[in-house]
Amino acid sequence: MQKPLAYRMRPTNIAEIVGQQHLVGPGKIIYRMVQAKMLSSMILYGPPGIGKTSIASAIAGSTKYAFRMLNAATNxxxxxxxxAEEAKISGTVILLLDEVHRLDKSKQDFLLPHLESGRIILIGATTENPYINISPAIRSRTQIFELKPLTPADIQTALTRALNDTKHGLGTYHVTLSSEALAHFSEATNGDLRSALNALELAVLSTTPDADGNIQIDLKAAEETLQKKSFSHDKDGDAHYDVISAFQKSIRGSDTDAALHYLARLIEAGDLTSIMRRLMVIAYEDIGMANLPACARTVTAVQAAERLGLPEARIPLADAVIELCLSPKSNSGMAAVDAALADIHNGQMGEVPASLKDAHYAGAKALGHGTTYQYPHNFPGDFTPQQYLPNKLKHRQYYEPKTNGKYEQAFKQQYEKIKKLLDQI
Structure with missing residues (x-):
């Protein structure tokens, strides 16, 4: 059985790699390692179909070392x-270990001495962030390289090469690929070369040649063949958390269009729970005191989205995102409680003032607990200055009000007025 085009077109040396020039281009780190024949174990991480296996294959081809492929989850x-036995005989084996983040402790413990001796050069491939999902023992013995999604130009280069390659590619077919079809294959696969190559092969093999034996691939054929959305990601994968991060940072940065873009990606991934939770976090963390009504409206929007479910939930969520983007921003509430927590963590607490201690039990008065407390509602304006903080923190200030919205401007004035009176005690 013939292997898929993406498999057949894997590069046999480092010069044939498409994209990832920040790693394999002349003078770059992997290029230099291969040229000097000074390979070290590495982890390659990034989205699917962007060249992790290709780089491993090319390194092996360029160095002439034995090359083996295993999967950490299934092998x-x-x-x-x-x-390992083969490495003892041949001297060095390059091992591509796919899904390296799923390597269990038993397999890891077996591998470690072979990595240290250099008999096995591990090239771990993963779509997950290795700094989060790979054990420190493996990380400390490898170099970590992040691969980037291929550009449409990169994919077009690879597709053209496959169409012209008579040995491994589709060069024996008489294919005419329209510029629109080429653009669709290169753009709709979202940087995934494997998908683009396999879709091209399916289009060629499933299209009936004309009377002259030519295979015409137009945009319609490309669209029918590539039955996938231009964007998709696993909502449990590392890329998903990058999108969530970008979502919050776009709202914090007041970029409405970027925030809506990332919202759409999260909706497409079907992760309504993460969207709702993140929106409430954003509302109180990044907008907060500057526009508290917007925080309340965000909670209402989230409740509506939860009751509606997708796809209708997108509507209140979009409204909330737009308001949060365009609202004044303040993180003073979060900063204030974090400053207070920092004091607690550092042991800066002190004793509760006697006037504030619980006085609702027999004997409290004899201890002097609560006897000097002044009930604010007995005074004009329902306020009277008295000490509330422990003695050692008497003049500590945690809240640093901002003036980015009318609500916090008003709170700032009131806070400073009261603070001034309390500081005089």
């Missing part, structure tokens, strides 16, 4: 032992 410890 057994015995499979690793076979690779």
């Amino acid at each position: 057994t410890k015995k499979d690793l032992q076979i690779v």
Whole structure:
């Protein structure tokens, strides 16, 4: 059975790699490692279909070392032992270990001494952030390289190469690919070269040649073949958390269009729970005291979204996102409580003033608890200055009001007025 086009077109040396020039281009780190034949174990991470396996294959081809491929999730410890035995005989084996973030402790413990001796050069491939999902023991013995999604130009280069390659590609077919179809294959796959190559092959093999034996691939054929959305990601994957991060940072930065873009990506991933939770966090963390009514309206929008469910939930969520983007911003509430928590963590607490201690039990008066407390509602304006903080923190200020919205401007004036009176005690 013929292997898929994406498999057949894997590069055999580092010069054939498409994209990732920040790593494999002349003078770059992986290029230099190959040229000097000074390879070290590494972890390659990034989205699917962007060249992790290709780079491993090309490194092996350029160095002439034996090359083996295993999967950390599905291959057994015995499979690793076979690779280790081969390494003892041949000297060095390059091992591409896919889904390296799923390497269990038993397999990890077996691998570590072989990595340290250099008999096995590990190239771990993963779509997950290795700093979060890979054990420190493996990380400390590898270099970590992030791969980037391929550009449409990169994918067009690879597709053109596949169409012209008579040995491994589609060069034996008489294919005419329209510029619109080429653009669709290169753009709608969202940087995934594997998907683009396999879709191209399906289009070629499923299209009936004309009377002259030519295969015409137009935009319609490309769209029918590439039955996938231009964007998708696993809501449990690392890329999903990058989108959530970008979502919050776009709202914090008041970029309405960017925030709506990331909202749409999260909706497309179907993760309504993360959207709702993140929106409430954003409302109180980034807008907060500057526009408290917007925080309340965000909670209302989230409640509506929860009751509606998708797809209708997108409407109140979009309204909330737009308001939060265009609202004045303040993180003073979060900063204030974090400053108070920092004092607690550092042991800066002190004793509760006697006037504030619980006086609702027999004997409290004899201890002097609560006897000097002044009930504010007995005074004009329902306020009277008295000490509330412990002695050692008597003049400590946690809240630093901002003036980015009319609400916090009013709170600032009131806070400073009261603070001035309390500081005189």
